[in-house]
Amino acid sequence: MSERETPDRSTNYCFTSDLFEIEAGEDEQTNPYRYGKQLAHWLAEKLSVNGYPDAEALPEDWGWCVTCFREPFALWIGCGNTESEETLENPGLRDTQPIIWQCFVVVEVPFWKRMFGRPETRAHELELHEKLCSLLFSEPRNHKTACP
Numbered sequence: 001m002s003e004r005e006t007p008d009r010s011t012n013y014c015f016t017s018d019l020f021e022i023e024a025g026e027d028e029q030t031n032p033y034r035y036g037k038q039l040a041h042w043l044a045e046k047l048s049v050n051g052y053p054d055a056e057a058l059p060e061d062w063g064w065c066v067t068c069f070r071e072p073f074a075l076w077i078g079c080g081n082t083e084s085e086e087t088l089e090n091p092g093l094r095d096t097q098p099i100i101w102q103c104f105v106v107v108e109v110p111f112w113k114r115m116f117g118r119p120e121t122r123a124h125e126l127e128l129h130e131k132l133c134s135l136l137f138s139e140p141r142n143h144k145t146a147c148p
Helices: 037-048 085-089 091-095 111-115 122-138
Strands: 012-017 056-060 063-069 074-082 100-108 142-144
Touching: 012 122, 037 056, 037 063, 037 074, 037 100, 037 122, 074 122, 085 091, 100 122, 122 142
Parallel strands: none
Antiparallel strands: 012 100, 012 142, 056 063, 063 074, 074 100
């Protein structure tokens, strides 16, 4: 990734894929219509052999979290499905539209660590962006798309 393409905290990676399916009842672990279990587990597996041996997929109310590490700050990937305005306005279309998957990188520094000298996070964040982008888009079954 070049300097011009350096992602910021708002960078989302959106794509379609026939690699991931929605498992029956998986949104019982998150919230209605919030999916991404297979995507999160796939990412955790890929990351565990690409520099993040403790990567773990966890359900959240908004989708799925793939933790990369928790110390000296939390670095994780949020992932799941996202919806277009069309499906939000007409939920009956959900079954006829391709699923748009979304991933984003998050850095969380606890308040007390920010008060006493914020740890350097940017290099770790950029490295994870690069690995995530590489993992997602080197997979031929994943196809970049615009984020809704």
